[in-house]
Amino acid sequence: MGKIIAFIVIILLAILLIPFISVKWKGMITVTTVTFIAILSGSLAFQALSGENAEFLFTGSSVTGEIPVRIDALSGWFIVIINFTCITGAIYGLHYMKAYRSQKSNLSLHCISFILVHSSLICICSLQNAIAFLIAWEIMALSSFILIIFEHYKRETLNAGINFLIQSHICIMFLTLGFIWVAMRMNSYDFKAITLFSSANSLLTGVALFLCFFFGFAIKAGFVPFHTWLPYAHPAAPSHVSGIMSGVIIKIGIFGMMRMLLLIKIDYLVIGYFILFISIVSGIYGVMLAIVQHNLKRLLAYHSIENIGIIGIGIGIGCIGVGMENQLLAVLGFAGALLHTLNHSLFKSLLFYGAGNVYQSTHTMDIEKLGGLSKQMPHTAFLFLMSALAICGLPPFNGFISEFLIYNGLFTGLYASDNALTLSVVSGIFALALIGGLAMLCFTKAFGSVFLGTARYNLQHPAEESNFGKLMPMYAVFILIIAIGLFPKPFVIALSEPLHLFTYHLHNNIPLERLQITATMSMIGWCSVAFSGMAGLIFLLRKIMVSNKPQTINVTWGCGYIAPTAKMQYTASAFVRTYRKLAEPVLSIHKKKKEIQGIFPKSGGQETHPYDKTEEWFIDYPLQQLKKFFNRFIFLQNGNLQFYILYGVAFITLVLIVPLAFDYLKALIKFLNQL
Amino acid sequence: MVSFILIILASLAFTGVIIRTKSITSGRKGPGIFQPMKDLIRLFKKGAVYSKTTSFIFQVAPSIYFASVLIAIMVIPLGQYKGIISFEGDFVFFAYVLGTGKFFSIISALDTGSSFEGMGASREALFSMFAEPAFFILMGSFALLTGHTSFQEIFASLHFGSYISYILGVLATFVLAMITMVENSRMPIDDPNTHLELTMVHEVMILDNSGFDLGMILYATSLKFAMYGALIANLFMGSFPIYLIIPIFFVIQLLFAVSVGILESFTARFRMNHNAQYILALSSVAFLIFLGVLLVLGQFN
Numbered sequence: 012m013g014k015i016i017a018f019i020v021i022i023l024l025a026i027l028l029i030p031f032i033s034v035k036w037k038g039m040i041t042v043t044t045v046t047f048i049a050i051l052s053g054s055l056a057f058q059a060l061s062g063e064n065a066e067f068l069f070t071g072s073s074v075t076g077e078i079p080v081r082i083d084a085l086s087g088w089f090i091v092i093i094n095f096t097c098i099t100g101a102i103y104g105l106h107y108m109k110a111y112r113s114q115k116s117n118l119s120l121h122c123i124s125f126i127l128v129h130s131s132l133i134c135i136c137s138l139q140n141a142i143a144f145l146i147a148w149e150i151m152a153l154s155s156f157i158l159i160i161f162e163h164y165k166r167e168t169l170n171a172g173i174n175f176l177i178q179s180h181i182c183i184m185f186l187t188l189g190f191i192w193v194a195m196r197m198n199s200y201d202f203k204a205i206t207l208f209s210s211a212n213s214l215l216t217g218v219a220l221f222l223c224f225f226f227g228f229a230i231k232a233g234f235v236p237f238h239t240w241l242p243y244a245h246p247a248a249p250s251h252v253s254g255i256m257s258g259v260i261i262k263i264g265i266f267g268m269m270r271m272l273l274l275i276k277i278d279y280l281v282i283g284y285f286i287l288f289i290s291i292v293s294g295i296y297g298v299m300l301a302i303v304q305h306n307l308k309r310l311l312a313y314h315s316i317e318n319i320g321i322i323g324i325g326i327g328i329g330c331i332g333v334g335m336e337n338q339l340l341a342v343l344g345f346a347g348a349l350l351h352t353l354n355h356s357l358f359k360s361l362l363f364y365g366a367g368n369v370y371q372s373t374h375t376m377d378i379e380k381l382g383g384l385s386k387q388m389p390h391t392a393f394l395f396l397m398s399a400l401a402i403c404g405l406p407p408f409n410g411f412i413s414e415f416l417i418y419n420g421l422f423t424g425l426y427a428s429d430n431a432l433t434l435s436v437v438s439g440i441f442a443l444a445l446i447g448g449l450a451m452l453c454f455t456k457a458f459g460s461v462f463l464g465t466a467r468y469n470l471q472h473p474a475e476e477s478n479f480g481k482l483m484p485m486y487a488v489f490i491l492i493i494a495i496g497l498f499p500k501p502f503v504i505a506l507s508e509p510l511h512l513f514t515y516h517l518h519n520n521i522p523l524e525r526l527q528i529t530a531t532m533s534m535i536g537w538c539s540v541a542f543s544g545m546a547g548l549i550f551l552l553r554k555i556m557v558s559n560k561p562q563t564i565n566v567t568w569g570c571g572y573i574a575p576t577a578k579m580q581y582t583a584s585a586f587v588r589t590y591r592k593l594a595e596p597v598l599s600i601h602k603k604k605k606e607i608q609g610i611f612p613k614s615g616g617q618e619t620h621p622y623d624k625t626e627e628w629f630i631d632y633p634l635q636q637l638k639k640f641f642n643r644f645i646f647l648q649n650g651n652l653q654f655y656i657l658y659g660v661a662f663i664t665l666v667l668i669v670p671l672a673f674d675y676l677k678a679l680i681k682f683l684n685q686l
Numbered sequence: 687m688v689s690f691i692l693i694i695l696a697s698l699a700f701t702g703v704i705i706r707t708k709s710i711t712s713g714r715k716g717p718g719i720f721q722p723m724k725d726l727i728r729l730f731k732k733g734a735v736y737s738k739t740t741s742f743i744f745q746v747a748p749s750i751y752f753a754s755v756l757i758a759i760m761v762i763p764l765g766q767y768k769g770i771i772s773f774e775g776d777f778v779f780f781a782y783v784l785g786t787g788k789f790f791s792i793i794s795a796l797d798t799g800s801s802f803e804g805m806g807a808s809r810e811a812l813f814s815m816f817a818e819p820a821f822f823i824l825m826g827s828f829a830l831l832t833g834h835t836s837f838q839e840i841f842a843s844l845h846f847g848s849y850i851s852y853i854l855g856v857l858a859t860f861v862l863a864m865i866t867m868v869e870n871s872r873m874p875i876d877d878p879n880t881h882l883e884l885t886m887v888h889e890v891m892i893l894d895n896s897g898f899d900l901g902m903i904l905y906a907t908s909l910k911f912a913m914y915g916a917l918i919a920n921l922f923m924g925s926f927p928i929y930l931i932i933p934i935f936f937v938i939q940l941l942f943a944v945s946v947g948i949l950e951s952f953t954a955r956f957r958m959n960h961n962a963q964y965i966l967a968l969s970s971v972a973f974l975i976f977l978g979v980l981l982v983l984g985q986f987n
Contacts, residue, residue, distance in 0.1 A: 382799075383739075383799070385741040385742070385743065385797075386741055389741075389742070392741070396743070396793075400786065400789060403785070403789065404782065405782055405783075405785050405786040405789060406779065406782055406783055406786060407786075411782055414782075415775060415778055415779070415782075418775060418778045419774065419775045419778075419835070421826075422775060422826060422829050422835045423835075425826060425829055425830045426830070426833060433830070433980070437823065437826060437976060440819075440822050440823060440826050441819045441822070441823060441969070443822075444781075444818045444819040444821070444822040444823075445815075445818070445819050447782070447785065447818060448814065448815025448816065448818045448819070449815060451785060451788070451789055451792075451811060451815060452811045452812060452815050454789075455789060455792045455793055455796065455807065455811050456811075458793055459792070459793050459796030459797075459804075459807070460796070462741075463741065463743060463793060463796045463797040463799070464739060464796060464797065464798070464799030464804075465739055465799045527774060528774075530773075531773050531774045531775065534771075534773040535773070535779065538757070538771050538773075538779060541757065541760075541771075542753060542754070542757045542783060542786075545753040545756060545757055546746075546749055546750045546753035546754075548753075549749040549752055549753050549756075549902075550746055550749040550750075553748075553749055553898050553899070553902070556730065556898055557733075557734060557897065557898050560731075560732065560733035560734065560897065560898075561733035562733055562734050562735070562736065563733070563734075563735045563736070564735075564736055564737075564738050565735050565736070565737060565738065566737060566738060566739070567737040567738075567739050567740075567798045567799055567800045567894055568737070568800065568893055568894055569800065569801070570802060570893075575799075575800075577799070579799075579800070579801040580799040580800065580801060580804055581796070581801060581803075581804020581805060581807070581808065585804065585805075585808070586796075586804060586807070586808045586811075587808070588808070589808060589809065589812050589959065589962060590812055590962075592959070593962055593963075
């Protein structure tokens, strides 16, 4: 209990303090507060992960009822992820925001919101009372809105922020609906009521209730077609905020989904197929759109959708496993999903920090304008490359470990002689392999055109490497990425408690340590070590062999052409042109083309503006129709004051007359009846 | 361990056999079988020219690419004899390790800032991406058929069930052979000998590599050929004793090399913009194998 009170006191103190201190110290206070919060909640989370659940009870008010704070292994796992990313984000942000020192009040608001986001995320993981949960959720939504619109003087940023705010509230609406449904029947806001409610009612009710929560959480997590806020909000926010949003805020949707899976008694098989299907669509669609983006941060945002898809495939497989009473399948699915949640929070935040370095150094995020940065920014280039390899799921990095778990789950699912399962599992394998390949295309494009080759564009500022303060948290994330990649076994073992929550009720449930999977994990670790070692050894051998040979530096070979310019190199759009041609029916790309004409041609050019087809269909089209409909009444708004007064008068008369007329009508009918 | 040594041995002559076959079919005298290896040794002894555009990526990429191929070879078994690396789901590791190597070779091509190498890199990234699902569905089908998820267990127990598995083996050979051609950028997909940069894939990516690096990249091609050849050989070896396996292995490698040579002599290259569709169609052949497996298992009733 002491820890929770300390938690609240620290947050309140920091929030009260921040507006009154100098700009220099605001960031420091934020970092210390975030660290303290992380230590307090982290200790409880680690306890939970080792099997000791923490449970406290607040009396609450007459409206909310008792407010239980329960930290079980699932909450623990997510709290650990949130803490790590928020600490690195805060330290990175401390140095990132130095460029904005002149905006004092804006910075105070930013710092306070940052602390609020971190603490509300932890609260969401641990509060188990519907109303308290929704309040925490709302605090998170509002404070992340403020974080996003830090550069509110830019129109685009504000648009993105409002888009985010509206979609967050649609998400909250779904959640509220679900909670109210339960509370209405059970008269309690405790999460335990959800379990009671769903076990007292039919499975179909359970599925309906789950879907209600699922839509809510899916908007936050960014499953297709609920993803449309993501590609706007991520590029608009400052980079450390994008890192945290992509790393942990969207993951809270995954947390909610998994929490509901634990709470609601449902037909796991049906839900499993449903989640698997929607995740496959999200995964493929996300990465397909990512490839054609020109804005580096937006490209990364679409990749979050892809990775949410991969996590979802894991959850789907896990649910099917629980539904079929197949422990191995359930363990592989959920372990893959949970580990990928951690992994994605690492490499995606690292990628966003890298993009932040690039942005602060070059003041642009347009991939087509960048190039050759690896020479001026070697550390950033190295870290970006490593995280790019990790996000593509390549060994020896962490992304491979979780994707391998999911692959393994899919292959295990093959053996169950059930046609529906076999077919969905095969489509899962197909999807995952395709996603892997597409991700590679995307990140070779992103890394290649931003960091390699020569500069394409005369930047106003010479690009330079970021300072140690920004690189330090990035290297911390990088070390963890490598650690998971090379020594995955302890991280999978750490998952045994959260996995136990999902599988303990299955018969013949054996502990995780005794499953084949842990042995495989250590084997993969050693193989990855061997791979890195082998690469190092060969490189060393090459160095020795080459050392006494003549080496010359020359220009890139241009097939006889001796005046190479930066304009000759492949651009990012050219790199993915063949792909774009193939994928054009699925994507929606607006092209602007100016052909070269005449004997002495003037300049020509081509611009492509990728757009999202689901957004076009599900959001833009209905809005357009609505607008069209309301435009028919535009004559009412003619700007003439007299008319507006007339409307007022008409309205008041109407209000007065209608009940009167109703009464008369009733009297008339009564009279007619009496006849 | 045995498979590793055998594949290395086979790789020494593989490209030579292809070139010899091609020269015989076109009526030329042609170089000896070990000429490509002699060329490699010459390359290994040479100095290098580096473009001033390149960064550290260009220096490390060939080593990583070569290491990835070596590690991938270690995964491959020989019939019932395990490779050096073997665990549940090792073929996922196999495919992804090769992916790491490919990632580096692609970005090292982009590192030169050349107009041609970017073109090759773009094509290689796209083509190998489309080949990947075919490979996974193929392996998934065999996993379903045999009930195992590691190369060694799959190949060791492939032919216990029914003789239809040999037919599936032939289909799988087709898919694997085509994947080999895609991965090595050979004939129906790409012609390494055209020397018209606009139509090349892999060769155009390594225009700027020289000396030791180029040697490694070229040798990796031979290794990759022998590696996929070993996979194909494994489809038919089953659980024969070792004194039968080694001859079978070399015969199949030889047959594979000769058929690659013949294929390269008598087919024309596809149009570049149809390549992607063609490669994606491989996945449908893999699906055919999958349906065949379902048939064998009697899941259609």
